[in-house]
Amino acid sequence: MNLKKLSFPLIIGLVSAQKINLVGELYLGEIIAVAYVIFNITRLQLSKVERSFVIFALIWACAQLVSDIFNRTELTDALKGIFAPLVFITTFIFLINYIRNKPERLPFLLLGFVLGGLVRLLIFPTPYFLYNPWKWGLGSSLLGLYIIYFSFLAKKKNNIILFMVLMLFFAVSLYFDGRSMAVFPLISALMYIKFHTNKVSSFSTRLSGKFSGLKILLIVLPVLFVVNAAASAFFSSPMVLSNFSSAAAAKYRAQASGAYGILFGGRSEILVSGQAFLDKPLLGHGSWAKDKSGYLDAHSILRYQLGYSSLREDGQYEDFDSESLIPAHSYLMGAFVWAGLFGGLFWIIVLNNVIKVFIKNINFLPFYFYAGVINFIWAVFFSPFGASGRWGSVIFLAAFFSYIDYLNSHRN
Template sequence: MINKIILILFELGYGIKFNLIGEISISEIFLIATSFFYIKKINFRKNKEIGRFTILYTLLIVIQIITEIAIDNNFNSAAKGIAINILSYLHIIFLYTYLKKSRSLISFALLGLILRFIIFGKDIESINIEDSAFIALLKFTLVPILSYSLIFLASTTQKWKTEYIAITLGILLIILGARSGGGIIFMTGLLSYIKRASQQLHFANFKIVLIIASVSIYTSYCFYVNQVLEGKIRSGNSEQLFRAENPYNPINLLMMGRSEVFVGYQAFTDKPWTGWGAWPKDPGMKYHKLQAKINNGKYNIYNILYDEIPSHSVLIGIGMMNGIFALFTMMLIFIYIIYMAKKTLKTNDAYTYVTVAFLIDFIWTMLFSPQSAFRYVVPIEMAFILITYQKYFVFKRIHKKYAKNHLYYYRRHQRHSYS
């Protein structure tokens, strides 16, 4: 019982924040204070997966320190950038030590996360200035609560067909204006359903189902765009569709909705070796003007919330801030998690919906969410995918090897007993 309460309070505590150089939560202060206790429990030589993560995180932090010194960034900004990755690593280690006891404890971490969104809402840096009050509430509070509630439901019971609820709810949220949030919930439900159905399908039939699903998704997207352009759907930031050169091209709409990512990539290519440093100021507002150009809108300094170079992507952001070697290291972490999730989804695991939801959200967050997301929700997803992978491809192998050795010595002892 104590483990469940700790996980709930720990994830809830991320909503209680203080200013200490940068913003830090009470849970992160707890992490720093107790990190040695959790780290010493892990045998890094035998636990290859945790060992690889430790090497990659250490390399990333060392690269950050070198590049921040090389460009002579101010101490506060540099410390904030480095702290994100340190706290992300400690968050993973903390959750891993509990999930290793039982994966079912993930539901209590999720419960703490849901309570955090209910009580404290969403971080202001994620909110789009173009969103109305209702859309901001829908996208940044209600959607996360609904999304994680579905994952919580799937992690606690198999009686509910969570994927059906997710498909229906996802479509409804898209219509209401939460395009990306609703789309993630819809895709999670659809892919979970396909995964469950594929257990009775041959591989050839499975490919046909994927093709049909892809065509259906794009057809639904075109129908949505058509309804917006005809004025039948006015919710959400529909103005982006009217400004897009080709609204029927999802990539074009993505460029409108996540223009910061493309701008961040341009800033990275302008200074690829060392990057600009953590939270760099936009020189002459060059990149904000480029963002306005991508959005087919006018640059207006009064509509700018921050004067830093925009990136809004964990992956692109680390490259823009700390250069190509930091980007490459973060890419290795990104690919490694996807690899483990993909391997896990080939099994008939009871937590399939949870893994699919975490994988889709992980990919989206790494590509299209601000740098701070790497220390909050992403570690929950990474820790769960890691422990699930080990359950099927590490722990079982160790158990089989132990059982084989035990049987060998048992039979040897029997032979000696009869001789």
């Protein structure tokens, strides 16, 4: 291994993970990507699936443009909304080509991204990071470094040590109010231990092929129901809550006591964003869609009726949100609400391909991709598509499809 040559991807990752503010938040890596694609346009290589991502990203951007014209969106908001899919797909093209040319770059590039993000937070901390460093950067950075080391650099992979490390991470993250970041790595580890065999299993054979997405859905829905019920009971227990900080305990108790359990309590925006999409399914409400039809009030009333919040002394609901945007805490619903049907199609196409390819190759993938797929699926349905989400997701997608290409080339 030529460490001198591999130090360059590490530096690229460190630099790329820094942010600047140009109309909206941009990573230096996104600017590098745009320059790279412009100057190497004739040498870029994309598979059939990757080209389809480009096509649907362009459709999304065009749909957003039409929506913003129709809704008379402010220019600065429109620019951020229209360029989001264009920057995303350009960064994807850059990373795919950069990694694919020399696959050994991948772990060092990933390490650079994680270390660069951590350095940025320590030097320029966000208000969220100052309030809860573990949940808003420190925990995920430390976890990322360990996962990259275990997946790509460790000579011997001890699954027992992996599970013990993640159990410790689970306990610390729960204490600091990071439920999803606590639970998802453990689920990923259980899947990895079960399915990583270096030979094709009956599981991947049965679930791959046609209707793989529907097959997965039929498995996931009942599992989610059971997990939601168990988690709601767990986080309603005074004995359990006594082990958490007072703020985390209060939040867990409120979300677990609602009519539909803790999962819905944490992501109830989907009902409101679903209604907003149905109100304007083709054109959407425009970039950074302002609430002009009472969706925020409807969301607050709904949470109160379902037992997830209460009335304050001033007559407002306990979780009243003074923000003026239509609530859409989801990549998918955000695109549907902002740009209409042709915006959300991009995420449906990408998600479908990620699940199909993951199931087909599940027995051969490093642990990094088990954790990445679960986080990506969650983000598509339950996370906002801001700068951090855009950056983290494009890194995962580029790494994933580059590694799949590497696997396929070594099978032939």
